[in-house]
Amino acid sequence: MLSFLSKQEKGWVGIDIGSSSIKMVALSRRGKGLRLDSYAIVPLPSSAVIDSSIQDTAQVAEAVEKGLKICGGGLTTCVAAVPSSAVITKTIQLNSAFTDFELEEQVKLEADRFIPYPLNEIALDFEVLGPVEGSPELNDILLVACRRDDVEMREDALNSSGLKCEVVDVDRFASERVVSLLEKGDEREDRLVGLVDIGASTLTLNVFKDGNIVYDREQAFGGNDLSNLIHQQSGLEAGEVEHLLRNDELSDELKQNVVLPFRSTVSQQVSRSLQFFYSSGPHNELSKLYILGGVAAIEGLAAQMQAEVGVEVEVANPFAGMDLASKINAGRLSQDAPTLVKACGLALRSFEG
Numbered sequence: 271m272l273s274f275l276s277k278q279e280k281g282w283v284g285i286d287i288g289s290s291s292i293k294m295v296a297l298s299r300r301g302k303g304l305r306l307d308s309y310a311i312v313p314l315p316s317s318a319v320i321d322s323s324i325q326d327t328a329q330v331a332e333a334v335e336k337g338l339k340i341c342g343g344g345l346t347t348c349v350a351a352v353p354s355s356a357v358i359t360k361t362i363q364l365n366s367a368f369t370d371f372e373l374e375e376q377v378k379l380e381a382d383r384f385i386p387y388p389l390n391e392i393a394l395d396f397e398v399l400g401p402v403e404g405s406p407e408l409n410d411i412l413l414v415a416c417r418r419d420d421v422e423m424r425e426d427a428l429n430s431s432g433l434k435c436e437v438v439d440v441d442r443f444a445s446e447r448v449v450s451l452l453e454k455g456d457e458r459e460d461r462l463v464g465l466v467d468i469g470a471s472t473l474t475l476n477v478f479k480d481g482n483i484v485y486d487r488e489q490a491f492g493g494n495d496l497s498n499l500i501h502q503q504s505g506l507e508a509g510e511v512e513h514l515l516r517n518d519e520l521s522d523e524l525k526q527n528v529v530l531p532f533r534s535t536v537s538q539q540v541s542r543s544l545q546f547f548y549s550s551g552p553h554n555e556l557s558k559l560y561i562l563g564g565v566a567a568i569e570g571l572a573a574q575m576q577a578e579v580g581v582e583v584e585v586a587n588p589f590a591g592m593d594l595a596s597k598i599n600a601g602r603l604s605q606d607a608p609t610l611v612k613a614c615g616l617a618l619r620s621f622e623g
C-alpha cells in the first residue's frame with residue numbers, strides 16, 4: 271500500500287480537568303476519518319479542583335502523568351479549556367481594512383471598556399468572524415476574555431506534567447465541535463440541539479442552533495449527590511463508591527434504593543433546566559437532547575428523561591463513527607464515552623485551521 275495515502279495526522283491530546291477526575295483523549299486523522307488512539311480517566315483528590323478552578327496544580331499534574339502512562343506514551347502536546355462560566359465573550363465590529371497590529375490595539379481598547387478587571391489581569395483573544403451583513407467594510411470580531419489566573423493555572427499544571435499546552439480553549443467551543451460531530455448527516459436548518467453535561471458537581475445545559483451555541487446555563491448539581499447517598503447508606507468509602515459506580519458493580523439493593531430515585535431526580539433537574547431555556551425567549555422545541563458526563567452512564571437514564579421532557583434523548587457517543595486503536599476495549603469505551611465527550615471536543619481542536 272502507498273503509505274502516504276494512509277498518512278496519519280496525530281492530534282494534540284484533549285484534557286478535560288473536571289472536579290472529580292481528569293479525562294484525556296488522543297485522536298488522529300487519516301484522510302477524512304478519525305481514529306481514537308487512546309484515552310484515560312484518572313480520579314482527582316477532592317481538594318484538587320473546586321468549582322472548575324484548580325486549587326492544587328501538583329495534584330492535577332500528577333493525575334495527568336498517570337493518564338499519560340495509561341495512554342501509552344508518545345503524547346507531547348495538549349489542549350485544555352477554561353469553563354465557559356469563567357469567560358466573557360462579546361462580538362464587536364471593526365474596520366475590515368485594519369492591519370493585524372491595528373486590530374489588536376482596537377481589541378484591547380474595546381476590552382478595557384467592557385471587562386471589569388484591569389487589562390494586565392486578563393487573558394484576551396479574538397477571532398475575525400467575517401464581514402458584517404450589508405456592511406462589507408466592517409468585520410464581526412469575537413472577543414474572548416478571562417482572568418489570566420484561570421489560564422495560567424491550567425498551563426502550569428499541564429507543563430509540569432511534561433506536556434506542552436498548545437491551546438487553552440473554552441468549554442463551549444469544545445461542545446460546538448462535538449455537536450457538529452454528533453449531528454453529522456442531520457444538518458437540517460433551524461435544528462435546535464441540546465447538550466446536557468452532568469458531572470460530579472455541575473450540570474450544564476447548552477443549546478445549539480445550526481451548530482452555534484444560543485444558550486448556556488450551569489447549576490450546582492451532579493453525581494456527588496449520588497455518591498454521598500451511597501456512602502451514607504452503605505458506609506463505603508468515596509473511592510470505592512466511584513469504582514463500583516463506574517464498573518456497574520453496585521449491589522442490587524443500592525441500585526434499587528439509591529440509584530433509581532437519583533435517576534428520577536436527574537430527569538427532573540434536566541426538565542427544569544429546559545424550562546429555564548424555553549422561558550428565556552421564543553424558542554422552538556428541541557429536536558434532540560444529548561446527555562454526557564459521568565452521570566449520563568446511569569442505565570436507563572436517557573429513556574426516563576425522554577419520557578419526562580418529551581424530546582428525543584440520546585447518550586452522546588462521539589466515537590461511534592471512529593476507528594479504534596486495537597488496544598481499546600469497545601465494551602469499556604461504550605461505558606466511558608459519555609464521560610469523555612468534553613475531552614474529545616478538545617482533541618478535535620487539533621484538526622482545525
Ligand SMILES: Nc1ncnc2c1ncn2[C@@H]1O[C@H](COP(=O)(O)OP(=O)(O)OP(=O)(O)O)[C@@H](O)[C@H]1O
Nearest residue numbers: 288289290291469470471472493494563564565567
Ligand atoms: N455508571 C455511573 N452511574 C452513575 N454515576 C456515575 C457513573 N459513572 C460515573 N458516575 C458519576 O459521575 C461523576 C463523574 O462524572 P464526570 O467525570 O463527568 O465529572 P467531572 O467532570 O469530574 O465533574 P464536573 O464536570 O462537575 O466538574 C461522579 O460523581 C460519578 O460518581
Ligand SMILES: [Mg+2]
Nearest residue numbers: 288289469563
Ligand atoms: Mg466535567
